[in-house]
Amino acid sequence: MMNEKYNKDREKPPCAAEWRRNPMGRQEPIGVFDSGVGGLTVAREIMRQIPNERIVYFGDTARVPYGSKSKETVTKYSRQIIRFLQTENVKAIVIACNTASAFALDTMQKEFDLPIIGVVKPGAKMAAQTTKNGKVGLIGTEGTIRSGVYAEFIKSFKPDVEVIGKACPLFVPLVEEGMWHDTITDQMAQRYLESLKQQDIDTLIMGCTHYPLLMNSIVRNVPDGVRVMPQGTYVADSLNSYLQRHPDIEANITRGGKCHYLTTESEDRFAESAQIFLHEKINVTHVEL
Helix, strand or coil: CCCHHHHHCCCCCCCCCCCCCCCCHHHCCEEEEECCCCCHHHHHHHHHHCCCCCEEEEECHHHCCCCCCCHHHHHHHHHHHHHHHHHCCCCEEEECCHHHHHHHHHHHHHHCCCCEECCHHHHHHHHHHHCCCCEEEEEECHHHHHHCHHHHHHHHHCCCCEEEEEECCCHHHHHHCCCCCCHHHHHHHHHHHHHHHCCCCCEEEEECCCHHHHHHHHHHCCCCCCEEECCHHHHHHHHHHHHHHCHHHHCCCCCCCCEEEEECCCHHHHHHHHHHHHCCCCCEEECCC
16 A cells, blocks of 8 residues: 555655755765666666766665565565665665565655655556556566556556556566577567557556566567557656755765665676676675675
């Protein structure tokens, strides 16, 4: 269930508390976390749209995927990561993981005294605005599809929209293994998306930040004319808009944007995967939670 405050003010990005001015704010980055490398699609868009912001990206690669885990487990993981990011003095957090946004966002907003933004609402809002025939497809992890959170948000913007969900549990492991352009990936995309082809959808939400890395396989397996919607752009738009509407935060932009990458497993493997779509070499730090 969404919290009462959020229901009353749909246009305001969710946060546990209003920003409190901090004289050290110029050194405070934005925290972004995901179960693995997929959330880098969001971090990349944030860096593109707000190039002066400093980012701390946390990829929980030791425990990926989140999509098959229970709500209690994902909430515990999210809590641990946010507590760690607080030690990095972040001024706001983007949960760049649909499963964690679906399962843990409301709880994290209540528990932590800093702005926390999820990835579900921006994509849901754009899908509601985009669909012409009122039929929206949704692909995501088992946890995201099971939660029903996308349908809840989309219907809050446009009540007559039908949301047809399809869990694609192998997509995240394929991304994490670097199999972005493999024949196996094409085969799985064909299998997963076949049922959606029969539903006359005109819009397809990629309900996982890993999925844009499989864009070619996904687009090849949906009917012509279906708009396929990755989330990074819309989440970055939402964050940028939020910062502009809250001048105390926006004034604390670090004026020297860069990203510090953290992972809970192999630094080399994370750096290798990240380099493919960031198009640059990165330094990665291993973290034990």
